[in-house]
Amino acid sequence: MSVALRAVSLIVAFVIVVGLGVFVALYYIGSTSSLTTVHYTASGGQVNVVLQEDAQNDSASKPDWVSYFVQDPTTKQWVHTTLFSIPANTKVNMTIYGYDGCTPLRNNYFSQVLGTIGGTVTVSQFDQHGKEYVSDQTTSVINGWSDCNVGHTFAIPGMNLYVPVASPNAQLSANNLCSSSPCTTSGNPYAKETFSFMSPAHAGVFRWQCFVPCGGGFLDGNGGPMQTFGYMVGEMDVVA
Amino acid sequence: MATTQTPSVSAPAEPRHGLRIFLIWIVLALAADLVIWFVWYPHLPPGDLSDAARHQQFDIAVMAVSGAPVIIAVLLYFIYAIVAWRARPGDDSDGTPIYGNTKVQATWIIGTTVIVLWLFVFGTVELVGTAGAGAGEGPSPIWKLAGVQSTSWTPGGNKMLQVQVIGQEWTWTYRYPQFGGMESTVLMLPVDTPVTFHVTSLDVIHSFWAYQLGVKADANPQVDNVAYVTPKSLGSVTVRCNELCGIWHGAMFNYGHVVTQSAFESWASGVQSKEQSDGVLAALPAYTLTYDPTVIPQLGKNLPTIDGITGAAGYYYPPGDPVTP
Numbered sequence: 001m002s003v004a005l006r007a008v009s010l011i012v013a014f015v016i017v018v019g020l021g022v023f024v025a026l027y028y029i030g031s032t033s034s035l036t037t038v039h040y041t042a043s044g045g046q047v048n049v050v051l052q053e054d055a056q057n058d059s060a061s062k063p064d065w066v067s068y069f070v071q072d073p074t075t076k077q078w079v080h081t082t083l084f085s086i087p088a089n090t091k092v093n094m095t096i097y098g099y100d101g102c103t104p105l106r107n108n109y110f111s112q113v114l115g116t117i118g119g120t121v122t123v124s125q126f127d128q129h130g131k132e133y134v135s136d137q138t139t140s141v142i143n144g145w146s147d148c149n150v151g152h153t154f155a156i157p158g159m160n161l162y163v164p165v166a167s168p169n170a171q172l173s174a175n176n177l178c179s180s181s182p183c184t185t186s187g188n189p190y191a192k193e194t195f196s197f198m199s200p201a202h203a204g205v206f207r208w209q210c211f212v213p214c215g216g217g218f219l220d221g222n223g224g225p226m227q228t229f230g231y232m233v234g235e236m237d238v239v240a
Numbered sequence: 241m242a243t244t245q246t247p248s249v250s251a252p253a254e255p256r257h258g259l260r261i262f263l264i265w266i267v268l269a270l271a272a273d274l275v276i277w278f279v280w281y282p283h284l285p286p287g288d289l290s291d292a293a294r295h296q297q298f299d300i301a302v303m304a305v306s307g308a309p310v311i312i313a314v315l316l317y318f319i320y321a322i323v324a325w326r327a328r329p330g331d332d333s334d335g336t337p338i339y340g341n342t343k344v345q346a347t348w349i350i351g352t353t354v355i356v357l358w359l360f361v362f363g364t365v366e367l368v369g370t371a372g373a374g375a376g377e378g379p380s381p382i383w384k385l386a387g388v389q390s391t392s393w394t395p396g397g398n399k400m401l402q403v404q405v406i407g408q409e410w411t412w413t414y415r416y417p418q419f420g421g422m423e424s425t426v427l428m429l430p431v432d433t434p435v436t437f438h439v440t441s442l443d444v445i446h447s448f449w450a451y452q453l454g455v456k457a458d459a460n461p462q463v464d465n466v467a468y469v470t471p472k473s474l475g476s477v478t479v480r481c482n483e484l485c486g487i488w489h490g491a492m493f494n495y496g497h498v499v500t501q502s503a504f505e506s507w508a509s510g511v512q513s514k515e516q517s518d519g520v521l522a523a524l525p526a527y528t529l530t531y532d533p534t535v536i537p538q539l540g541k542n543l544p545t546i547d548g549i550t551g552a553a554g555y556y557y558p559p560g561d562p563v564t565p
Contacts, residue, residue: 003465106442107408109423112520143523157411157494160425207491209410211444222409222443 035230037083038070042090047199048073049084052097053152053165053210054181056129065225066152066214066232068099069182071167077183082234084210089201091117094154098165098191099183101173102148103212105164105219110153110211112141113183113195114146121195123166128176128189133169142166146211148173151191152210156236158208159197166191209233257324260562265316268308276304276456286454289477289498291470292374293454299373306358376448376457377527378463385468387434389424392509393418395501402429404527405439407446407459410488412479414496415523421527422512423520427496429453429471430504440530447482450496456482464529470500 001009003165039045047089049070057067058080086092113121125134140166151167165175167188178188198199200206206207210232213221225231286293325335338344367373371385387400404415406423415423427450429435439448439457446459448467452475457467477496479490494525499507515521525531 104541107406107413107521107523109413109520111523112515112518114425115405118429141519143519145523155411157425160423163497208490211411220443222486226409229487233487 001210016056023031023227029165035081036079036084037085037102038072038079038081039085040073040087046091048084048095049086050095050097051154052078052183053100053232054183055100055177056179056181058181059230062224062228063229064217065228066216067225067230068210068232079200079229080182082230082232083237084234085237085239086199088199088203088238088240090198090199091194091196092199094163094194096154096163096165096193097183098167098193098197099178099188100151100167100214101177102144102151102167103214104171105144105150105153105211106213106221107211108143108145109163110117110155110162111143111145111150113139113163115156115159116163116197118196121163121193123148124192125166125168126185126192127172128187134191149153150212152212152214152232154208155211156208159200161197161209163193163195166193200238202238204238206236206238208236210228257320261316261320264320265309265313268312272308272312273305274306276308277301280304285451287452288473289475290374290454290472292451292468293372294472295366295370296454297346299362301344302362303359306355310355338341345387354565371468374454374456374467374469376467379464379466381466381468385434385436385470387436391418393505395505398434401433401435403427403429403435403437404435404529405448405459405483405529407439407441407443407448407485407492408483409486410492411442412448412492412494414433415524415527416508416512418525419508419512420516420521421524422508422515423524424511425494427477427494428499428504428507429477429496429497429498431471431474433466433501434470437467437469438529442531444482444485446485446492449479449480451480452477458483461537462532463468473500474500505511 050073052069052071053066054069054151056064057069059065067080068082070081070084071077072079078197107232113119118121120138120140121142122136122138123134124132124136126132135173142149144164148170149166150164152165153163154161154165168177169193172189176189178190183190210226214232215226217220218224218226227233229235281297283520284297284300284304286296288294288297338518371383372381379381385400386398388398390399393399393401402417404417405427406413406415411425412427413423413425414427415421437448437455437457440463441459441461443461445461447456448459449456450469451494453469453471455467455469457465459465477498479494479496481492483489485492512521515524
């Protein structure tokens with residue numbers, strides 16, 4: 001085999017290997033970015049972010065996975081995604097609607113609220129008839145073990161922000177949970193939780209997740225939606 | 241008839257290659273070792289924040305000083321052979337056979353034996369003499385760190401501080417049994433204090449890697465993995481997970497600090513008081529060395545067991561629940 005032929009063969013082999021690597025990288029990056037990112041903009045130095053967590057989702061392939069939804073601030077439509085962006089150095093007012101039932105925390109330490117302004121959250125709970133049976137209760141702890149109160153958590157460990165998200169009470173969780181996603185406040189029991197925190201002063205991507213082992217059907221509840229973007233893990237993009 | 245006499249041409253004397261190589265090697269090896277010891281050593285990882293880290297830094301330096309002459313010998317011989325013994329044009333002869341050369345064989349056997357035995361003895365001394373060198377020793381450690389065992393901790397007196405490290409997908413928390421079992425997302429340690437880490441996990445296998453402390457111990461569910469360290473100077477610590485544990489493994493890190501003993505006591509007492517008044521301590525399970533990740537240990541009397549939701553029969557999920565749906 002001539003030197004020229006060998007050189008050409010080597011170059012072709014090199015290009016093929018690099019091309020395969022690029023394809024695999026783009027494939028995985030592309031599969032992640034296929035989720036919609038909901039963009040929130042500040043008004044008066046504040047931004048309002050609205051999420052809900054449901055016992056199921058509107059996905060055709062994994063309809064029984066627990067899931068977060070993000071509300072589009074313009075259309076008010078619920079988007080099946082866990083990606084959202086907020087401006088940097090801004091007060092973020094979070095509202096999370098908890099439609100899923102209660103599940104005990106793996107580590108009950110996360111019953112406490114960490115990293116919010118004031119170290120508290122404000123919780124209201126409603127039954128399926130819209131009756132408010134807990135009204136604007138401000139608390140620093142929602143004990144996920146002593147009673148059936150915590151459905152999931154919203155946590156951004158990189159900001160030391162850990163928030164237990166309240167659920168409808170035990171009987172409502174057992175009998176009357178919303179069964180069609182995205183859920184609405186009409187005809188379904190739910191908890192409404194509000195809290196605020198300051199977004200970081202610098203731009204960056206912050207991962208967020210749930211700390212309740214809510215991947216039912218997977219080993220110790222750790223798999224499935226707990227490990228999948230668009231369900232119980234996501235990213236908060238802080239824009240400078 | 242005139243005759244001509246051809247003068248005999250003797251081949252030039254072969255230089256003493258072995259001596260040449262040896263002399264060049266001595267110079268290069270000495271230079272490399274001096275650079276490693278005096279220039280590189282102070283900057284080697286993981287630094288000097290703890291006794292374990294200092295010993296690891298020392299170990300790496302000693303290994304580098306031991307290994308550099310060997311590497312230089314190999315490379316030098318390789319380069320020398322290419323330069324001095326390369327085949328000249330028209331030279332198709334073989335090299336001198338060395339099979340059965342007792343000197344070469346003896347040098348090789350003795351040299352490699354000395355190197356291996358040195359590394360074995362040095363490694364053993366460094367492992368035993370530093371109470372496990374900052375590594376996890378399992379639930380029953382063989383090499384224990386000296387310190388006064390006590391149910392409480394106060395500055396001074398060489399009291400051992402107990403810290404439980406809890407891994408969970410995907411964060412670390414730290415419990416301090418000598419401070420009422422309070423828990424924190426920040427690792428705080430007092431300087432010049434013997435510390436016992438009890439490393440465990442609530443779900444899958446993680447690995448607690450406190451880089452600047454020179455501590456690394458696997459975090460296994462239902463296993464108490466013990467590691468020791470004595471922080472020797474003030475500074476910050478980055479704690480990472482070193483065992484692939486899921487989608488956010490790469491983001492499973494947080495930070496810690498080595499502070500003065502009085503500052504630590506103040507911090508720990510403050511967190512304990514806050515968690516007591518907030519009801520967090522009451523919500524935590526009793527301190528134990530391990531926790532069963534499948535059982536809810538503190539089911540309250542008001543908590544009905546709803547299959548798949550609140551933990552039927554005290555379990556998160558029924559025992560027959562499939563691993564995959």
